[in-house]
Amino acid sequence: MEPSSSNTGFIQQLPTIKNQFHDDASLLRVAKLFLPPSVLDHVGPEMEQLGDEVLEQQIFDWVTDAEKNQPYLRGSGRDAFGKPCGGELVVTEGWKKLQDFGFEKGVVAINYDTDYGPYTRLVQFLRCHLWEASCANTLCPAAMQDGAARLLQRHLAKQDSGALTATERRVFQNAFDHLISRDPSKAWTSGQWMTERTGGSDVSQTETVATYDPYPDGSAPPLASANENIPLGPWSISGFKWFSSATDSQMVILLAKTQPGKGVSAFFAPMRRHNPSLVSATGKRGNGTELNGVTIQRLKNKFGTQSLPTAELELKGMRGWLIGEEGKGIQEISTILNITRAHTTVSSMGYLGRGLGIAKAFAVVREVGVGKGKRIPLSQHPLHMRTLSNIAVDYHAMMLLVFYTLSVLGLDERGLLQDARVSPPSSTNTSPRIQPPPQKLVAPLIRIMSSLHKAYVCEHAVPLVFACMEALGGVGYLVNVESEHINVSRLFRDACVGAIWEGTTDVLSSDTLRALKHSSTGPDSLAALEWLISTSLNGASSSSSSSSSSSPSTKAASNIRQEWTCLRNKVTSQTQEQLLPEARQIVFRIAEVLMAALFAVDAATNPGAEIDAMYERYMSKKGFATAGDGGANDKQDPNLDGAIIYGSSFSRAETGRASSKL
Structure with a gap:
């Protein structure tokens, strides 16, 4: 008999998990049950490839990085001499790479740039099922990105008396295009800010207030983006949001009250705004951006989803655009x-x-x-x-x-x-x-x-x-x-x-x-x-x-x-x-x-x-x-x-x- 040591004696063989597109019997059964053969045959090879890719070592290295090097706020919200600087959120490279992978694979975009008719959502979520356990929670902001894209899509489709103004249409279309992009350099995710200290899921107690404060006639409104010439909205929003997952998003859909007794309304706002007077660390004055009236108060310390930046946010004069009618915010947010x-x-x-x-x-x-x-x-x-x-x-x-x-x-x-490519099973199929x-x-x-x-x-x-x-x-x-x-x-x-x-x-x-x-x-x-x-x-x-x-x-x-x-x-x-x-x-x-x-x-x-x-x-x-x-x-x-x-x-x-x- 020989004594074991740290490197000798019995050492358990490491399990090897398999491509779930082949190995998960339930996934295959629901795919066959809910998708016509024509659709399943078309998407099967791509899903098989995705099932392999989400198990690659590079993906798991990014997951480990995103979990180990968790998001944090640079500094304490003030500079070295006490001047408020808002605090900047820093996320790890692993988180960014996983998010880019999701953009490129179209985990959200597929529902908007691909047409499998009524089966498109099923195809999208079968792919999400494969990606979920490897994405280190990047599908959380993607979920809100998806919901925001659907909400904006609905409003962009309106042609009646409640249709958007020309400026609103340009702003919403710009945001929608970013939300459904597969290019990581252009793609946006979205926040969804409802929860406040007063009520959790009870949004009727919302304490965030939006005031209609348009810019004077003839004056050029500040821009959300100078490159795209997208103006900030005519509503000024102030309040405190208790939970905001996807704090690193580029835009947000949020709820706020506009008038007493009116109920809550829904708003779209970019997370950042153009500031041409910003001075860099070297003293240069450049065309930079800053948070759009948002101060990140602190990040939440959570039991799980630790790679995901979730924060408390104070809003002071955040500029945004009303979505739909005043007081109809709950109906609008239900789409999301x-x-x-x-x-x-x-x-x-x-x-x-x-x-x-x-x-x-x-x-x-x-x-x-x-x-x-x-x-x-x-x-x-x-x-x-x-x-x-x-x-x-x-x-x-x-x-x-x-x-x-x-x-x-x-x-x-x-x-x-009715489309030949996405037709349901033949009526002769019993x-x-x-x-x-x-x-x-x-x-x-x-x-x-x-x-x-x-x-x-x-x-x-x-x-x-x-x-x-x-x-x-x-x-x-x-x-x-x-x-x-x-x-x-x-x-x-x-x-x-x-x-x-x-x-x-x-x-x-x-x-x-x-x-x-x-x-x-x-x-x-x-x-x-x-x-x-x-x-x-x-x-x-x-x-x-x-x-x-x-x-x-x-x-x-x-x-x-x-x-x-x-x-x-x-x-x-x-x-x-x-x-x-x-x-x-x-x-x-x-x-x-x-x-x-x-x-x-x-x-x-x-x-x-x-x-x-x-x-x-x-x-x-x-x-x-x-x-x-x-x-x-x-x-x-x-x-x-x-x-x-x-x-x-x-x-x-x-x-x-x-x-x-x-």
């Missing part, structure tokens, strides 16, 4: 929220998908003792495989909910466009792909799903990412900057914010309940959910090979319908005040009903032993079926656990041999 909430939910699923990929890779190379001197890889250990397969079932159910929501978002933005909703139900579905899918997914993803971290044992708890590709603890810290940003779970549950009970939106929203559940279950049932009344799938479908009926009756028969204490449970259960219905469609569309097992396990876990219904107990074969995790070609013996070769 629909998109940023979708990005936040996709980020949660991106962290979970990568975490599961890391846990899978670790299970192949890590051996454990099972008694009498025998050792096997974790990928052959029945309990470990059951644990990972249970995570995979929940992951897949939430992927279905998220990407269905994104498909409706795409319909809302693009409509049911597979039960999820049908697009009638146009009249699209808006009600978006109103409900925008809050519902984020409330459920971001809350439930956190313990699942933690379970992936736990699957690595002690090494999973470490901050593995030495091997950034398996740094699942970073993913867990960053995933925790999903249930807080863009509305906490309680706020979103209350919002969903309010939409269901509102006299103008409630009936349509309930009808839209009814349509989705009935259409999904009917389509799945019509193609099922065992559609008898006694089959497990038929019983599960009956139980899903019964559960939905109970929920609908509960919502319609009680007041909002009576339902409010149970808002979380109600929203979560509606989400589970929707996921069960979508799961049924997926299982019927692309049948197989693994998806059948996943479907039956999900039905049993969520109370839509029991072991006595048949099938659920039969699907607990350890080989099926491995197939759920590693794919249909999984073999316990083959996995063991692969492990021994590494």
Whole structure:
């Protein structure tokens, strides 16, 4: 026997994670379920390449740099002699490089410069799913960039009496062009400033005030940019914003009050303004820029998302442009929220998908003792495989909910466009792909799903990412900057914010309940959910090979319908005040009903032993079926656990041999 040392003895083989476009079965299933073959064939090669690129060592080196060298304020906000200088935000080179990578890959631009019709959003977010866990939170400002681009796009499209003035159109078009650029030297991100000390998500208590203060006739207004001759706006905005992620952005959409009793209004403002009198460190007077009436008070010290600059900001005379009508700011900002909430939910699923990929890779190379001197890889250990397969079932159910929501978002933005390149499956194809909703139900579905899918997914993803971290044992708890590709603890810290940003779970549950009970939106929203559940279950049932009344799938479908009926009756028969204490449970259960219905469609569309097992396990876990219904107990074969995790070609013996070769 020889004693071990720091460099001798057993040293664990480092796991190698795979390209998720091939390795993530759920990602592939939702792509096939929601995208027509013509679109998937067209975007597949590019997604495959992106799946490789986001795992390159250079990317992880930038991630480590962005996490280790966190953003900071140069100086203390004053120069050496006490003169206020506003403080300048400094971000690391790794952060800049990751952001440039996202610009070049068009993580936002693809929705605006590429046309896959109503499927464009789905293509965009499939790509974001691959990028999320490698981007070091640069997709957070990109989310607000996306939302701002969509808001400006809507206003630029208006041609009626509420259309923009010539100057407003030029200013908004300039900003929009920057927001959708793929050129890192031109591309902008955007802030989204709503949160204040008074109310968090309750923007009715906003203390930021905007005053209409146009420049005197005949005088040239100051410029936001001298090179582009873009003037600053006629509104002067002052106040204090408590949270501002994307502090390094080039523009912002913010809320402010204009008149007592008028409500809040939405404004666009550039972050910087032209100042020809600025003096450089060498004494030269040049055409520089400075912050546009903004003082960065301090940066937030956060549990996660530490590479992302989040700050408290004081505004004094920030110049901006009104967006839409005075007092209609909440309606305007809702356009952004629909998109940023979708990005936040996709980020949660991106962290979970990568975490599961890391846990899978670790299970192949890590051996454990099972008694009498025998050792096997974790990928052959029945309990470990059951644990990972249970995570995979929940992951897949939430992927279905998220990407269905994104498909409706795409319909809302693009409509049911007819184009040969993006046509839906042929009418002769009898597979039960999820049908697009009638146009009249699209808006009600978006109103409900925008809050519902984020409330459920971001809350439930956190313990699942933690379970992936736990699957690595002690090494999973470490901050593995030495091997950034398996740094699942970073993913867990960053995933925790999903249930807080863009509305906490309680706020979103209350919002969903309010939409269901509102006299103008409630009936349509309930009808839209009814349509989705009935259409999904009917389509799945019509193609099922065992559609008898006694089959497990038929019983599960009956139980899903019964559960939905109970929920609908509960919502319609009680007041909002009576339902409010149970808002979380109600929203979560509606989400589970929707996921069960979508799961049924997926299982019927692309049948197989693994998806059948996943479907039956999900039905049993969520109370839509029991072991006595048949099938659920039969699907607990350890080989099926491995197939759920590693794919249909999984073999316990083959996995063991692969492990021994590494």
